Amino acid sequence: MSTAADEQQLAKSGLYVDDFNRLRLIDPGNFFFKNRLKKKFPEVAELLQNAQDKSAEFNDQLKNFQTTTGGLIDSIEEFANVVETEKIRAMMVRNTQERDLAEDDPVLLQMTIRELTVEKERLRVELEAVRKIEKEQEECIQMMTEH
Amino acid sequence: MKLKLSASRKTRHTEMVCGVGWIGTESILSAADDHLFLLTNTATNESQQILSMQESFYPTSLHIFPRAQNKGGQNDVFAVSTSDGKVNILSRSGKMEKIVDAHNGAALCARWNSDGTGLLTCGEDGFVKMWSRSGMLRSVLAQFATAVYCVAWDSTSSNVLYCNADQCYIKSLKMQVAPLKWKAHDGIILCCDWNPTAALIVTGGEDLKFKVWDGFGQILFNSSVHDYPITSVSWNTDGSLFAVGSHNILRLCDKSGWSHSLEKMNSGSVMSMAWSPDGTQLAVGTAAGLVYHAHIVDKRLTYEEFEIVQTQKTVIEVRDVSSEVSKETLETKERISRISILYKYLIVVTSSQIYVYSSKNWNTPTMIEYSEKTVNIIVQCEKVFLVSDGLTITVFTYEGRKLINLNPPGQVMALLDERKIDLANDTLVVRDRADNKILHFFDPTTGKPQGDGNLKHDYDIVELTVNQCGPLNDRSVAFRDHIGAVYIAMVKTFGVSQRMVKIGSLVEQLVFNDVTNMLCGISEGKVAVWPLPNVAFLDRNLLQKSLIQKSVGSVGKFPQLANFAGNTIVIRKSDGCLVPTGILPFYGTLITMASQSKWDQAIRLCRSIGNDTLWATLAGLAVIHKNMIAMEISYAALEDDEKVSLINEIKDKSDKEIRQAMQVVLTGKLGDADVMLERNGHGFRSLMLNIQMFKWKRALELATMNKQWLEIVMGYRERYLKNCGQKETDPQFLKHQAEVEIDWVHIRELIAAERTKGNY
Numbered sequence: 001m002s003t004a005a006d007e008q009q010l011a012k013s014g015l016y017v018d019d020f021n022r023l024r025l026i027d028p029g030n031f032f033f034k035n036r037l038k039k040k041f042p043e044v045a046e047l048l049q050n051a052q053d054k055s056a057e058f059n060d061q062l063k064n065f066q067t068t069t070g071g072l073i074d075s076i077e078e079f080a081n082v083v084e085t086e087k088i089r090a091m092m093v094r095n096t097q098e099r100d101l102a103e104d105d106p107v108l109l110q111m112t113i114r115e116l117t118v119e120k121e122r123l124r125v126e127l128e129a130v131r132k133i134e135k136e137q138e139e140c141i142q143m144m145t146e147h
Numbered sequence: 148m149k150l151k152l153s154a155s156r157k158t159r160h161t162e163m164v165c166g167v168g169w170i171g172t173e174s175i176l177s178a179a180d181d182h183l184f185l186l187t188n189t190a191t192n193e194s195q196q197i198l199s200m201q202e203s204f205y206p207t208s209l210h211i212f213p214r215a216q217n218k219g220g221q222n223d224v225f226a227v228s229t230s231d232g233k234v235n236i237l238s239r240s241g242k243m244e245k246i247v248d249a250h251n252g253a254a255l256c257a258r259w260n261s262d263g264t265g266l267l268t269c270g271e272d273g274f275v276k277m278w279s280r281s282g283m284l285r286s287v288l289a290q291f292a293t294a295v296y297c298v299a300w301d302s303t304s305s306n307v308l309y310c311n312a313d314q315c316y317i318k319s320l321k322m323q324v325a326p327l328k329w330k331a332h333d334g335i336i337l338c339c340d341w342n343p344t345a346a347l348i349v350t351g352g353e354d355l356k357f358k359v360w361d362g363f364g365q366i367l368f369n370s371s372v373h374d375y376p377i378t379s380v381s382w383n384t385d386g387s388l389f390a391v392g393s394h395n396i397l398r399l400c401d402k403s404g405w406s407h408s409l410e411k412m413n414s415g416s417v418m419s420m421a422w423s424p425d426g427t428q429l430a431v432g433t434a435a436g437l438v439y440h441a442h443i444v445d446k447r448l449t450y451e452e453f454e455i456v457q458t459q460k461t462v463i464e465v466r467d468v469s470s471e472v473s474k475e476t477l478e479t480k481e482r483i484s485r486i487s488i489l490y491k492y493l494i495v496v497t498s499s500q501i502y503v504y505s506s507k508n509w510n511t512p513t514m515i516e517y518s519e520k521t522v523n524i525i526v527q528c529e530k531v532f533l534v535s536d537g538l539t540i541t542v543f544t545y546e547g548r549k550l551i552n553l554n555p556p557g558q559v560m561a562l563l564d565e566r567k568i569d570l571a572n573d574t575l576v577v578r579d580r581a582d583n584k585i586l587h588f589f590d591p592t593t594g595k596p597q598g599d600g601n602l603k604h605d606y607d608i609v610e611l612t613v614n615q616c617g618p619l620n621d622r623s624v625a626f627r628d629h630i631g632a633v634y635i636a637m638v639k640t641f642g643v644s645q646r647m648v649k650i651g652s653l654v655e656q657l658v659f660n661d662v663t664n665m666l667c668g669i670s671e672g673k674v675a676v677w678p679l680p681n682v683a684f685l686d687r688n689l690l691q692k693s694l695i696q697k698s699v700g701s702v703g704k705f706p707q708l709a710n711f712a713g714n715t716i717v718i719r720k721s722d723g724c725l726v727p728t729g730i731l732p733f734y735g736t737l738i739t740m741a742s743q744s745k746w747d748q749a750i751r752l753c754r755s756i757g758n759d760t761l762w763a764t765l766a767g768l769a770v771i772h773k774n775m776i777a778m779e780i781s782y783a784a785l786e787d788d789e790k791v792s793l794i795n796e797i798k799d800k801s802d803k804e805i806r807q808a809m810q811v812v813l814t815g816k817l818g819d820a821d822v823m824l825e826r827n828g829h830g831f832r833s834l835m836l837n838i839q840m841f842k843w844k845r846a847l848e849l850a851t852m853n854k855q856w857l858e859i860v861m862g863y864r865e866r867y868l869k870n871c872g873q874k875e876t877d878p879q880f881l882k883h884q885a886e887v888e889i890d891w892v893h894i895r896e897l898i899a900a901e902r903t904k905g906n907y
Contacts (some may be wrong), residue, residue: 073671115409125724133729
């Protein structure tokens with residue numbers, strides 16, 4: 001397709017390009033030429049006009065289709081993103097759940113409880129011993145202050 | 148204390164890991180059923196494949212050739228037993244040094260002894276075989292109908308342990324005797340290990356338990372029932388801890404059996420474990436093909452007001468409990484392997500340096516380069532400290548100056564442990580490594596023998612400790628022998644006849660106090676404290692009277708005395724409880740007062756407390772410092788009339804030599820006093836002393852030697868025999884009987900005459 005600037009350049013030298021991209025000596029958009037054509041071949045002119053209109057209409061439709069599909073693609077892409085994040089979130093949830101399940105394993109829990117009980121008992125005995133020392137030292141201080 | 152686990156997940160085995168071992172302290176070698184050998188760097192946690200074996204190569208165990216001297220470990224060889232009955236000796240480069248057809252069916256376990264001169268293997272065919280370093284069969288130790296799953300060497304490589312079904316066997320390699328055998332578990336025994344420094348054995352089996360035994364097969368600890376069989380056990384290199392692996396869990400236990408921590412994993416059963424040479428890191432091979440690297444964190448120490456916690460690989464936190472805000476964080480460049488605090492100095496040992504922090508200034512530690520050897524033992528005293536890998540000893544000052552490097556006498560590969568070495572400012576005591584009956588004394592500043600150099604006892608010595616205070620002449624070492632008797636011995640015995648004296652029995656875990664020379668031990672649920680152990684050389688009665696015993700309730704079979712600082716004794720019970728207990732603070736005060744000659748204050752203190760043990764301590768102090776007044780008062784308080792009258796008698800005497808001799812009498816050493824008197828020309832006094840003590844033969848000897856006083860001896864002898872209702876049978880006395888006529892009036896005259904001459 002030639003651009004408008006090209007066409008102007010051609011028109012200066014008396015050459016024209018018609019709708020079928022053929023080189024013409026007469027400007028096809030020339031009113032007189034059109035009228036002459038209409039008069040000479042009225043059916044052809046009508047057909048041509050008809051085809052021109054149809055093609056314009058088709059062009060419009062195509063453009064319309066393009067914007068619609070573009071919108072659709074955008075929204076689908078957006079949706080894909082949402083799906084992706086949801087998928088990752090779901091995986092995360094599943095993993096934590098699996099881990100929780102492993103930690104909730106009654107065998108392991110029992111084991112942990114046993115360990116902590118033993119540890120608690122150890123600390124209790126230690127506390128008792130320290131309290132005993134405290135008592136002894138208080139007695140000692142008492143004894144010294146009495147004398 | 149607990150284990151922190153990490154694993155390399157990028158490169159890993161795809162099958163079960165059956166063998167792990169350490170090359171140096173930074174890399175783990177692992178062998179698995181996928182026929183590969185991986186080398187994992189623990190610093191970066193990255194693995195690389197170093198060997199790939201043929202498809203039929205299924206390892207069952209791996210043991211690195213022991214080389215305590217070589218830290219870099221470039222030429223390491225290791226033994227791998229495989230399921231086709233072969234034992235492969237490989238070098239790290241992949242060179243197959245030797246393949247031995249060891250067993251029919253699978254070879255299940257291969258172990259080097261501590262110096263690498265022997266290799267022990269067992270297999271499905273029930274044989275236990277011993278091989279030389281080069282893979283020559285030395286002997287078949289045992290043969291059973293069923294598989295032997297595990298074997299172990301003892302610390303001196305003179306006994307071996309093997310397990311068949313539910314029985315354990317210990318066979319001596321030195322003596323031709325039937326192996327010691329006992330039923331250890333209710334199921335098949337899957338794993339066993341022998342403590343590298345002591346006669347302690349840990350076993351684990353299909354009955355879901357692990358147990359600790361002594362070298363005679365007596366049980367020391369029986370674990371609770373686990374959920375899965377115990378698949379592996381391993382002692383760390385200094386024998387203070389062991390690790391136990393089961394399905395998905397890993398336990399870190401103290402040598403007495405109680406557990407420090409429990410780690411949960413998610414990779415199946417623990418198939419193999421190995422401790423790093425410095426004893427602070429553990430390599431764990433699991434059934435899922437993961438090789439875990441674990442290191443010990445949360446190690447906790449307390450000293451006076453400081454609490455020290457190793458929180459990470461390279462970070463230590465110091466808290467001062469006396470002030471709420473004071474908290475220091477100390478960081479080192481490399482991984483920390485060992486920490487110790489005493490006398491206000493914190494020692495931190497890393498892979499290649501030793502940091503010495505003073506508690507006055509935590510910011511600027513003294514740094515010592517020390518990368519030749521690993522450190523298994525740190526012993527501190529007031530002015531110097533020593534580090535040891537169990538084979539050699541290096542002594543440093545707290546300023547960081549290296550004093551000596553010492554190879555303890557004795558050529559055995561067995562490692563020393565903390566109970567066989569002790570250090571005071573002027574004396575380093577170490578038990579001979581070959582002959583357990585001998586103690587050696589060294590000067591820690593020069594490395595030369597100290598005092599008498601060494602001491603030979605009649606029995607094996609199992610633990611020792613040395614006192615910290617006073618000059619070298621006060622230095623004494625307390626030790627326990629294997630039959631349980633406790634002795635105290637002088638390090639320097641110039642001019643002293645008695646060197647060693649028994650002070651008790653069935654007392655374990657001897658520890659001297661840090662600021663006085665009090666000695667403490669544990670006996671059957673009681674804490675025993677001798678405030679003045681040295682008084683044993685002077686007056687044994689006082690030793691018994693001054694003994695402080697304090698009940699601490701049940702401490703279990705295997706209590707440990709953690710420390711004795713100031714007036715507080717800390718005991719680690721068999722179940723892991725740390726139980727502090729205190730003694731009255733007066734003993735320490737009394738000792739300090741006496742050393743500063745504040746006798747009036749000391750006597751006043753005793754009077755206001757009015758406690759016999761305290762009076763006995765004062766009496767002991769007075770005897771040691773030769774203070775007659777305090778001695779008299781304290782003996783009087785103890786109602787020891789004889790001693791008091793003797794002291795009064797001594798006070799009357801003006802002659803110095805006689806006084807000295809009488810003081811010797813006071814300490815009960817009559818023989819010494821006798822010799823002393825006689826030598827100084829006090830023959831008659833010596834004679835009378837012997838008569839008073841009924842030492843007739845010596846009295847007669849003196850009388851015949853001096854050619855006089857025979858009548859006196861014979862007279863007293865006769866009276867003595869009459870009172871006892873006996874007749875004279877001694878031929879010597881019978882011989883002299885005829886020579887004299889006993890006339891009591893004359894005897895009294897004779898004595899009176901000597902008295903007027905000032906001889907009695």
